[in-house]
Amino acid sequence: MAYETEDHETQYCFPAVNSSCIKGKRSKYEYNNMYVFLSLLSAWTLFLNLLVIISISHFKKLHTPTNLIILSLAVADLLMGVIIPLEGSRQIETCWYFGDTFCDLFIIIFGLAFSGSLSSLVLIAVDRYVAVCHPLQYPQKITTTKTLVSICLSWLCFSAYNTILVINNGFFDTSLRRDMCYGECSLTIVFACIVTDLFVSFILPCTLIISLYLRIFYVVHQQVKAINSLMKGGKCVTEGSLRRKSESKAALTLGIIVIVYMLCFVPYYICSISVISSTTINVLTWVLYTNSGLNPLIYALFYPWFKKTVKHILTLKIFQPASSLVDIFTEHQ
Numbered sequence: 001m002a003y004e005t006e007d008h009e010t011q012y013c014f015p016a017v018n019s020s021c022i023k024g025k026r027s028k029y030e031y032n033n034m035y036v037f038l039s040l041l042s043a044w045t046l047f048l049n050l051l052v053i054i055s056i057s058h059f060k061k062l063h064t065p066t067n068l069i070i071l072s073l074a075v076a077d078l079l080m081g082v083i084i085p086l087e088g089s090r091q092i093e094t095c096w097y098f099g100d101t102f103c104d105l106f107i108i109i110f111g112l113a114f115s116g117s118l119s120s121l122v123l124i125a126v127d128r129y130v131a132v133c134h135p136l137q138y139p140q141k142i143t144t145t146k147t148l149v150s151i152c153l154s155w156l157c158f159s160a161y162n163t164i165l166v167i168n169n170g171f172f173d174t175s176l177r178r179d180m181c182y183g184e185c186s187l188t189i190v191f192a193c194i195v196t197d198l199f200v201s202f203i204l205p206c207t208l209i210i211s212l213y214l215r216i217f218y219v220v221h222q223q224v225k226a227i228n229s230l231m232k233g234g235k236c237v238t239e240g241s242l243r244r245k246s247e248s249k250a251a252l253t254l255g256i257i258v259i260v261y262m263l264c265f266v267p268y269y270i271c272s273i274s275v276i277s278s279t280t281i282n283v284l285t286w287v288l289y290t291n292s293g294l295n296p297l298i299y300a301l302f303y304p305w306f307k308k309t310v311k312h313i314l315t316l317k318i319f320q321p322a323s324s325l326v327d328i329f330t331e332h333q
Helices: 028-058 065-093 099-133 144-168 191-232 239-272 278-302 304-314
Strands: none
Touching: 028 065, 028 278, 028 304, 065 099, 065 144, 065 278, 099 144, 099 191, 099 239, 144 191, 191 239, 239 278, 278 304
């Protein structure tokens, strides 16, 4: 057991190995509560994001460029849910029992999920920018095919990037693990890689997202003012104006997702590259993982279609003939 024994003896991850890491000492109460928490968080994250993935994949009416990017974000969040038990075990036990190769894969998958989330948010920002700021050009510039290609390219690029990052920092060279005790799984990045990763995975994407959304919010504010003034003046509001208002609402909803993401990830990323206590990093890591379970809640609050698709899924109506063709936007049940 990893929790503290009565005689307070030093416990090792692998007692038979001289270079074994030392287990952290925890009370039985703390040990059990942490495992219950990570089990619930993992199940919650996997279940909700699986609902999003099934909804968008199954219902044809949801096969829009914006929803495909939301699907990409849900896949990244699902990956986070998959690695939550491994990360939880690593932090609670303070030991890694799954070997060096699986540790390498764990680091790569974590980086891929992190990058997948951020790249999806960049694509969402670009999609909403074109929809709100250049609505007449949106159907030509943002198509389903172009969006799918962009998503696939972003995932492929970040997969290669994270793999190269791990290889360059010696994770496949056991001679570079000499400073690590046996049973540890962590990535020690050289300074040059820290600077590169800081710009590629943090500064550039976040700067682009913030810049685009500042422009979006400004245009949204102007459009809403114009539409409201027309309505107050008793003038007819055209279909185009209503469509712009709908696009503005969608942009604001997705903007909430971006803001929640920033609140969860920015503190973690800043602290992870600075000298700070391990306890703080661990707390921020779990805040980061919690974000993956928050996005589906935002969809449920702001997207009526998500509530309807979940009802179809949970009542097994998706197995009915032609269920994928149901118009969930006009259906009333």
